[in-house]
Amino acid sequence: MSQRQKLDDEFAAFVAAQSHSLLRKAWLLTTSRHRAEDLVQSALAKTYAAWSRVRRADDPVAYTHAIVTKTFLSERRRRSSSELPVAEPIDTATADEAADVTDRLLLMAALRQLDRLDRAVVVLRYWDDRSVADTARQLDLTEAAVKNRSLRALRTLQSDPHLSDLATGSNP
Template identity: 45%
Template sequence: MSVQVEFTEFVTGRSHALLRFAYLLTGDRHLAEDLVQEALVRAHRRWTGIVGEEGPEPYVRKTMLRVYLSWRRRRSFAERPVAEMPEHSTADAAGRIAEADAMWGLLRTLNRAPRAVVVLRYYEDLPDAEIARLLGCAESTVRVHAFHALKKLRAVIQEVHGTDRAAVPAPGGRR
């Protein structure tokens, strides 16, 4: 099978999962598409060297993480166009957090590395050792990122809802 056919089959078969992973990291569909595209371009350049026992997906995911973590914060990334200006009230804020997309807003409060750890741990269900390997850090660093990320998320939830911290479960059943 040719390199081009292998690459095309990989993209066709795994692009949905890669896009989901990228969206969980970025919280923005357009940025997620850019992230997947950048990682696939880099993978295509090295395709013959990365196809091995594990397959190309771990390489592509690691590339996505590295690109995501290295993106410089640009003002345009933080700007979000809206049709109408929202009214500012405490009731509206509490209502929005109660909606289904509240977690994305909470995830956006995290810095890049802790957000990557939360996504990998609770959405991709990877063990700390695999997360450490992907991020190129120690397992203890992964645990520290997770600890601080969950602490921050719990504080935001407690502030908005006035909920007792102990009553806020950790995602995926982990504490």
């Protein structure tokens, strides 16, 4: 097996193992499945382009997640505040699946109310389970700024009428 084939096989295994997790994170960041797929595709392309050294990194998974976050925030500069809510297509689904889809749409609508940097803070803190210090490092913020943005974002989500379980603490 050639060295190139070996690297390609390794990369394929990496994509198979990480795609779902990367997509979920990107979906929470962008609030749109289509944009999330674009974001993951773009991050994986960058990872592939540098794979021969990324694979030697201490944590290739963290590296790729960092690319997703950084690419999302760099798009922020290009898109500015022009981001518009996007209706996601809903496929034919069972009642349970339809409930899940509705749940997801409501969550995305609520996340969309957040400033994109606040959204990144929330996703890194509560989806990636990163510490305040790590989140601050990733987003180039102070720890105090992460705490402030996090608190502000949580209050916004809590006040969203569609996420009433956050206000009451219920778990439907």
